[in-house]
Amino acid sequence: MTGAFIAFFSLLAVAFAALVMTVRQPMRGALALCGHMVSLAAIYAALGAHVVAIFQVLVYVGAVMVFMVYTIMFLDDRDPSCRQLFSRLALPALAAALVVAGAFRWLFGELPAGAPAAAPVDIFTFSAFSLAFMKQYWFHFELATVLLLVGVVAAWAAVREGRDG
Amino acid sequence: MIQDLVVYLLFMGYAIGFMLGLATLFTWVERKQSAVMADRIGANRCYLRLPFTNVRFVAWGLFHGIADGAKMLLKENFTPKTYDRLCYNLAPWLAAVPVLLVFAVVPFGGTLAPGRLLPQLHPFFGERSYAMQVAHMDAGILVVLSFSGIGILGTMLAGWSSNNKFSLLGAARAASQMISYEVAMGLALISLVATYGTLDLGAMVRWQSGTLFGVLPAWGIFTQPLALLLFLTAAIAENKRVPFDLPECESELVSGYFTEYTAMKMGLFMLSEFIEIVVVSALLVTMFLGGYNLPFLTDGGFVLPTGSVWHLSHPAVVLLQVATFLVKVFLAGCFMIQIRWSLPRFRYDQLMAFGWKFLMPLAAVNLVATAGVRWWLT
Numbered sequence: 001m002t003g004a005f006i007a008f009f010s011l012l013a014v015a016f017a018a019l020v021m022t023v024r025q026p027m028r029g030a031l032a033l034c035g036h037m038v039s040l041a042a043i044y045a046a047l048g049a050h051v052v053a054i055f056q057v058l059v060y061v062g063a064v065m066v067f068m069v070y071t072i073m074f075l076d077d078r079d080p081s082c083r084q085l086f087s088r089l090a091l092p093a094l095a096a097a098l099v100v101a102g103a104f105r106w107l108f109g110e111l112p113a114g115a116p117a118a119a120p121v122d123i124f125t126f127s128a129f130s131l132a133f134m135k136q137y138w139f140h141f142e143l144a145t146v147l148l149l150v151g152v153v154a155a156w157a158a159v160r161e162g163r164d165g
Numbered sequence: 166m167i168q169d170l171v172v173y174l175l176f177m178g179y180a181i182g183f184m185l186g187l188a189t190l191f192t193w194v195e196r197k198q199s200a201v202m203a204d205r206i207g208a209n210r211c212y213l214r215l216p217f218t219n220v221r222f223v224a225w226g227l228f229h230g231i232a233d234g235a236k237m238l239l240k241e242n243f244t245p246k247t248y249d250r251l252c253y254n255l256a257p258w259l260a261a262v263p264v265l266l267v268f269a270v271v272p273f274g275g276t277l278a279p280g281r282l283l284p285q286l287h288p289f290f291g292e293r294s295y296a297m298q299v300a301h302m303d304a305g306i307l308v309v310l311s312f313s314g315i316g317i318l319g320t321m322l323a324g325w326s327s328n329n330k331f332s333l334l335g336a337a338r339a340a341s342q343m344i345s346y347e348v349a350m351g352l353a354l355i356s357l358v359a360t361y362g363t364l365d366l367g368a369m370v371r372w373q374s375g376t377l378f379g380v381l382p383a384w385g386i387f388t389q390p391l392a393l394l395l396f397l398t399a400a401i402a403e404n405k406r407v408p409f410d411l412p413e414c415e416s417e418l419v420s421g422y423f424t425e426y427t428a429m430k431m432g433l434f435m436l437s438e439f440i441e442i443v444v445v446s447a448l449l450v451t452m453f454l455g456g457y458n459l460p461f462l463t464d465g466g467f468v469l470p471t472g473s474v475w476h477l478s479h480p481a482v483v484l485l486q487v488a489t490f491l492v493k494v495f496l497a498g499c500f501m502i503q504i505r506w507s508l509p510r511f512r513y514d515q516l517m518a519f520g521w522k523f524l525m526p527l528a529a530v531n532l533v534a535t536a537g538v539r540w541w542l543t
Contacts, residue, residue: 027252027325034318054307062314069318070340073325073333126304126364 005046013039021093026072034065051129168290172279176299180268187495188439189230195502196229202506237432245328245425252326257426257433260319263312264441270305271447272298272367274457274486275464281479296367297457297487305366306354309448310347313403316437317343320412323434324422335421338513339412343403345520350399352528353392356535357452360388366448370456374463380470382460385453391531393453395524400445401504402520404438408508411516446497450490454497457490 016036023029037060044053133141193208200207208226215221222228247253274297280287302308317340324336358364361372375383386393402409413421423434450456461467462485466477477485511519 025249027249027322031252031255031322050302051304051307054302054304054311058307058311058314061318062311066314066317066321066340066344069321070337070344073321073336073340126307 002046006043009039009042009046013043026075027069030065030068030072033068034061037061037065051126168279168293169295172277172295173299176295176297180273180299181265183273183491184265184268184440184443185436187443187498188436189234190495191439191442191498191502192230192233193227194499195505197226198499198502199506234432237429240428242428242430247326247328247425249326252322253425254430256319256323256326257423257430257437258319259322260316261433261437261440263315263319264437264444267309267312267444268447269299270302270308270366271444271451272296272370272456273447273490274483277483278479282483283480297483298367301367302365304364306358306364310351310354314347320422323426327422327425329425331418332422332424335412335418335424338418339405339422342405342409342412342516342520345517346399346402346409346524349395349520349524349528350403352525352532353395353399354452356392356528356532357385357389357396359532359535359539360385366451366456369452370458373455374458374461376461376470382455384455389453389531389535391527392535393449395528395531396452397449397501398524399520400449401501402516404441404445406438406442406501407505408510409516410510411513414510442498442501443494446494446501447490449497450493454493457486459485459489462486462489 013036016032016039019032020029020036023032037056041053041056041061044050044056196208199205208229209223211226211228211232212221212223213228244250244253276294277297278292278294279290280292300308320339320343321336324332324334324339327333357369361369363369363372369385373382373384377383377387381387405412412418413423418424423431426434459467461469462482464482465474466482467475469475
């Protein structure tokens with residue numbers, strides 16, 4: 001039952017991801033991304049990681065996507081570029097996607113045939129998550145925030161340089 | 166397993182009936198309260214007539230809700246020329262469904278043992294017992310915040326896809342307002358989490374079934390009174406009701422983000438507003454007013470401050486808890502509706518300043534004070 005549930009939402013996640021790339025209208029692309037993230041959250045929930053599933057919806061759909069939709073809301077939707085079907089890069093992108101898929105196939109082909117059986121699903125509770133986060137991943141998290149800050153400053157500097165010529 | 170399926174299907178049915186029933190009742194309460202405050206009679210025209218007789222049941226205008234529903238289902242479903250028909254049709258659902266989902270984590274009763282409730286069910290259910298909650302999750306409060314965030318998407322989509330300046334302005338106002346007040350609400354809830362030491366709404370209710378200083382029920386209203394005020398204010402602002410109804414204010418924006426909606430699509434927006442009153446009232450009751458318990462009531466019966474215990478049978482406790490929750494949610498909802506007819510509307514700059522410059526700092530101060538008290542107590 002859980003396997004069927006995960007398979008269904010995996011297919012849904014792939015379909016929404018494909019829509020994000022192929023749909024030209026920005027609002028529909030954003031909605032497809034929301035659908036993709038909700039599908040991922042459903043997969044996490046089925047795997048017993050309720051905390052990760054909740055954060056997937058809370059952070060990505062409830063915060064990040066809300067701001068993206070807020071911005072798209074003020075775009076001029078009558079821009080002709082929103083009606084073009086595909087850009088000139090569609091075929092190279094498709095070829096690259098096939099190469100990546102082939103690479104994955106090659107990697108999975110290298111795995112031994114008798115893979116170990118999956119452990120029974122344990123519910124990853126919020127207290128377990130908090131302990132793991134504070135004991136094992138706290139430093140990595142803080143490091144990621146510093147890197148993100150550096151990225152924001154770099155983006156700001158690049159935009160400013162471009163504007164000033 | 167089949168037993169679990171039966172029980173959870175019943176819980177889901179009860180939860181949906183609870184929300185839709187109370188939401189319909191609140192449409193009548195809103196009309197009658199406004200009438201009482203304006204010295205009018207209020208809704209009294211709808212009636213049910215016994216077939217082939219002239220006997221009419223007016224029932225204080227209670228049937229107006231049914232008439233409203235029938236009207237919305239039967240009216241012309243006018244659709245404007247929009248940028249995006251898919252988004253236009255999707256928006257009412259995105260606004261209404263997340264509100265319904267929030268109730269899944271709210272406990273509407275204590276523990277239910279069907280075999281003890283009705284002896285005839287014992288051969289089927291045995292000694293199984295269930296927490297009266299559709300989804301038991303240890304991070305219940307985060308689920309509430311997650312799903313309430315999705316509702317903003319529906320509002321924005323509605324305003325954007327309507328191809329109307331009033332609607333777009335209403336959507337921009339709604340989104341800004343909902344995002345702003347979510348910060349204050351989140352901080353208020355963190356203070357509550359620090360007090361109870363849990364994110365699980367069921368565990369919060371059980372924590373509140375104790376006593377403070379030996380006599381006072383340990384309800385959130387006594388342990389976190391400021392968080393209650395902050396949560397209530399932020400919740401009314403998130404629900405876009407007076408005095409925070411700037412996104413749909415009739416005098417400026419017609420109906421704001423749902424100006425271009427008619428028939429049942431508009432009905433979904435209206436219904437989601439009333440369902441949100443029910444859900445916010447249920448959360449308020451669960452987190453601050455002892456949930457489904459009366460003072461000193463536990464799953465075993467009444468445990469009085471004097472130490473004496475008044476045992477109650479399992480069916481009596483279950484019925485008492487379900488009825489208590491229903492009455493508390495109804496009264497909390499009536500109070501929220503009362504606010505609508507008591508306060509004037511803010512100006513938009515006042516609304517944003519109130520959220521960012523008053524509510525949020527106050528919520529932060531409350532959080533720091535709570536952390537200080539917790540540290541001192543431990």
